[in-house]
Amino acid sequence: MTRRKHNKPSDTEPLVALHGVSLSKGGRAVLDQVSLSVPPRRIITVVGPNGAGKTTLLRVLLGLEAPDSGTVRRQPGLNVGYMPQRLPLNQLFPVTVRRFMNLQGRPGRTAVVDALELTGVGHLQQRPLAGLSGGELQRVLLARAIVQKPDLLVLDEPVQGVDFMGEAALYRLIHSLKESLDCSVLMVSHDLHVVMAATDQVICLNHHVCCEGTPETVESHPDFVQIFGPRDAETLGVYHHQHSHHHDLSEQGGPAARD
Numbered sequence: 680m681t682r683r684k685h686n687k688p689s690d691t692e693p694l695v696a697l698h699g700v701s702l703s704k705g706g707r708a709v710l711d712q713v714s715l716s717v718p719p720r721r722i723i724t725v726v727g728p729n730g731a732g733k734t735t736l737l738r739v740l741l742g743l744e745a746p747d748s749g750t751v752r753r754q755p756g757l758n759v760g761y762m763p764q765r766l767p768l769n770q771l772f773p774v775t776v777r778r779f780m781n782l783q784g785r786p787g788r789t790a791v792v793d794a795l796e797l798t799g800v801g802h803l804q805q806r807p808l809a810g811l812s813g814g815e816l817q818r819v820l821l822a823r824a825i826v827q828k829p830d831l832l833v834l835d836e837p838v839q840g841v842d843f844m845g846e847a848a849l850y851r852l853i854h855s856l857k858e859s860l861d862c863s864v865l866m867v868s869h870d871l872h873v874v875m876a877a878t879d880q881v882i883c884l885n886h887h888v889c890c891e892g893t894p895e896t897v898e899s900h901p902d903f904v905q906i907f908g909p910r911d912a913e914t915l916g917v918y919h920h921q922h923s924h925h926h927d928l929s930e931q932g933g934p935a936a937r938d
């Protein structure tokens with residue numbers, strides 16, 4: 680896929696950097712002194728328990744919510760694609776996939792077709808959005824997030840509603856999109872086993888950043904083990920990952936093989 684951006688972001692500066700970001704809601708600290716940066720061409724995954732502030736963190740990073748304190752710095756002109764956790768319109772809204780793709784920013788027919796083809800759902804253009812399966816819908820949402828050829832792809836639980844085999848395929852797709860778009864990916868995930876094999880850096884969030892680093896570093900961190908339990912942390916240990924190849928988890932025997 681060719682890039683049509685005029686202002687390519689700096690290769691040396693972070694695309695986005697948060698420093699000391701805090702935000703309270705209903706009198707409770709949702710984000711507490713959170714700092715992170717997203718360098719170019721990286722896949723960074725935020726993990727953490729329910730209610731840890733992961734979605735809020737993404738929304739602050741995107742400028743959709745303002746922090747109470749701290750700074751959020753995005754490279755000027757940064758082109759960001761966002762796949763939210765929930766569809767911002769009623770899924771029963773009677774639109775076809777192609778119409779849905781054109782609701783935001785009017786990307787044009789070629790860009791829409793390209794994006795749908797890239798995410799493997801080009802054949803669904805004329806189908807009603809409301810009739811899609813969970814996996815098909817996630818791929819359409821992913822297509823909408825990449826339609827403007829972003830420098831940074833922000834994905835909030837991109838594999839929700841997708842079965843295990845579909846999850847592995849979606850993570851492979853995300854990896855290949857990162858390569859073909861030459862972008863960075865920041866995503867939230869609950870799928871610890873699969874995501875650990877598909878990311879360069881993990882940030883474990885529980886209102887504050889508990890630990891961060893490579894999957895290998897994070898999986899043995901005491902805070903990570905405390906949050907996710909020794910069983911998850913131990914089983915993650917089998918996934919020491921070489922980033923020079925793709926995984927087909929189906930060939931490894933599926934989830935039962937790891938338990």
Ligand SMILES: Nc1ncnc2c1ncn2[C@@H]1O[C@H](COP(=O)(O)OP(=O)(O)OP(=O)(O)O)[C@@H](O)[C@H]1O
Pocket residue numbers: 704705709727728729730731732733734735736
């Ligand atoms: N308007 C609000 N008022 C009070 N509390 C709120 C408000 N919006 C969000 N919260 C709380 O902020 C916390 C963080 O929410 P957030 O959606 O960021 O968490 P999360 O880590 O993405 O959760 P999940 O994994 O369940 O999606 C939650 O406890 C949520 O209930």
